[in-house]
Amino acid sequence: MPDEPLETPLEINIEPKRLAMTSSWSAGVKDDGTLWTWGTDGLLRDTKTGQDPTPRQVEGVNDAVAVSGAGHMLLLRKDGTVWGWGSNSHGEIDPSDGDIFIEELRQIKGIENVVDIAAGEMDSIFLTNNGEVYVLGSNEGGWVNEIPKQLIIPTKVPNLSDIIRIEFRNGVLLALDKKGELYSTGKSERALGRLLYQSQEPEIEYHPAAKVALPKKTIDFSVTSTSAMAVLEDGSVWNWGSNSSANLALSDSEDIKMPEKIHIYIRL
Structure with missing residues (x-):
């Protein structure tokens, strides 16, 4: 089917994250604010065998808004506080605690008025209600600062303002602002989709936040450690990053440094 413009521009997707998973357990948030877990390890509740494949409610949580998971899990509550449990190997939950795994819900200190969260393998990312983005954890390669x-x-995180939504994977952060402009930063060059800053220090993997070159307003997006995609307001889909297995739906198998439109048509 040939590309066609949409009759009405799509609305920006800023729905909260209601489901998340780590390598060993999952969590979900229901509309009533309750938190549910299933799997192994980080269930926050007693089990007969140490694991439970059935989602069950965690007692004492009735104000949950969103969850995000990687090596650890983050929970956003209605009062704008963030709580975490799971891996703490890089201080991504509580840098004052030497334990590498935190088994109970613990409030993350030093951050408040949070409206969106993103858990990475070694970092925790927070978006506050004034549109600023903050990071706690490894900062591998100095990707933050x-x-x-x-x-x-x-x-x-420098150079980010008026942000309304964030996504993070393995050192790659995408952030969408109020105007529908998408920004990228992080340590993976392939998933940034823009011209790169080159540090003079070889051990530094820092690329300060800058705009991804897209022709129209972004309404939805996703990112991995090596590639990313965005849906624009006209319904078109744009990809960039690693394309070694033609996973970006583009004919060329080489990496795509700048965003390219893929020839499918989405009517939402």
């Missing part, structure tokens, strides 16, 4: 040291307090 060009200083390759662990972030022991939530640290603001």
Whole structure:
């Protein structure tokens, strides 16, 4: 089917994250604010065998808004606080605690008025109600601030403002602002979709946040460690990043450094 413009522009998708998973357990948030878990390890409840494949409610949580998971799990509550459990190997939940796994819900200190969350393998990402983005955790390669040291307090990501939604995977952060403009930052060059800043220090993997070159307003997006995609307001889909297995639906098997439109048509 040939590309056609949509009659009405699509609305930006800022729905909260209601389902999340780590390598060993999953969590879900229902409309009534309850938290449910299933799997192994981080269930926050007693089990007969240490695992449970059936989703069951976690007692004491009735104000949940969103969850996000990777090596650990983040929980956003209605009061704008964020709580975490699971892996703490890089201080992504509580850098003052030397335990590498936190088994109970624990509030993350130093951050409030949060409206969106994203858990990475070694970092926790927070979006506040004033449109700013903060990071706690490994900061591998100095991807946040060009200083390759662990972030022991939530640290603001430069060059991001008026942000309304974030997504993060393995050191790649995408952030959407109020105008529908998409920004990228992180340590993976292939998934950034824009011209790159080159640090003079070889151990630094810092590319400050900058706009992804897309022709129209972004209404939805997704990212992996090596590639990303965006749906624009006209319904077109654009991809960039690693394309070694033609996974970007583009004929060329080489990496796509800048966003390219794929020839499918979505009517939502």
